[in-house]
Amino acid sequence: MNNPTIRNWLGFSTLALMLVSLFMVFDYVPPDAEMGIAQLIFYFHVPLAWVAFASFGLVAIAGIFYLWLGDQLWDDLGYAAAETGMVFCTLVIVTGSIWAKPIWGTWWTWDSRLTMTFILWLMYGGYLMLRASADDTPQVARFGAVIGIVAAMDVPIVIVSVRMWRTIHPAVLVTKQGTHGLEDPRMVWTLLVSLTAFTLLWAWFLMLRFTQLRTRSRMAWLAGRIALATAVASDPK
């Protein structure tokens, strides 16, 4: 994971695929017949949502492994995933709002998927606030792990409850008829390319942040060792 060569390759392939995906979205794919150009944001919105939810899943998985194995590596991974996920989750809400204004006539509405995404955003905002308000001790790492697990456990119930509450969000990928709503094969290709591009971008961000946090943990560990060695050396006995 800490290999700079892999990281650079990941960065460059993200850039290349991102350019391809931009070209496909703005030049290749036909816009939706009814919604027109506003629909194009779909090709960013859906991949962003996918990586945001994947990050939050990763926070919970890393939390479980941290509580189980107690290796600092898992906490660094979970923390990096929470921060990355927060960025993408914010972008999901922003791109969704930009789309909703011309189509629904409002920036925000309490639809079930919007509500669910916003609640997720609040949960992981709380996670990050907790991490920000405390030093990076093993204790706080355990707190983070517990909150990551509890929040992920909550997601299915949140989905069921907000769906019963109200829903108007378009179901594109799996419609009520059981098919997908992308009638043109070019739409499918564009979506697949931008999904891959955003997944690579996410992996790259995650790797960068994870490497930073690993370095920081290692430095904290070294500082502890140095303090211990100094104390031993200066002890007259």
Place this chain on the structure above:
Amino acid sequence: MSGFAAVLRKDLRLELRSGESTLALLALSMLVLVVLVFALGAARVRSVDAAAGALWVAMVFAGMLGANRALLAERDNGAIRGLLLSPLDPSTLYAAKLCAAFIFMAVAEVGAVILMVLFFNLDFDASMARLAPILVLGAIGFSALATLLSAITGRTRGGDMLLPILVVPIFVPALIAGVKASAAALSGAPFESMGDWLKIMIAFDVLFVTAGYLLFEHVVGGD
């Protein structure tokens, strides 16, 4: 089991002698209801939906205060360390703390329901009995979640402020279900119409009591 009873008895005795938590919870519930009556305006005060919403707002805020206090007494004199050093299992400690928090919250809820009926011009009738299971389920879920998370926030800087930020988003499904079911109960809708909401609340309670029971040891242990 004896350890569980000992901790619970200690908490209840402490509360009976001082009355601090329950009184504070009741006072806060009352204030929240008063604020909401002013905020919603006299015209909306007859609506059952507004009453149900107000009741749950009062419950969430009072519950938060109760949860903040739950482990405070243990932390003040480092008593939590003594409890953890005792042969008591951390999960048992969690169960006892959860029960105590639930009892305090239930007492405050009874007060809040009476005040809600008075402030929102409702009647004391059969709908109160239908409200009871909803409020009990809500209080169990909230206490389970808040007891676990207050053990976390109590040991961080600005913990009192962090608790609502962590608890409220996670409590949302139970809150949605609770408000909907309460409004249905107050408006006299048939019991079946609340069934799905009650199922959500039961699922929430089972999930978070289990989670708290399993995860509490990771939160308090190790220091």
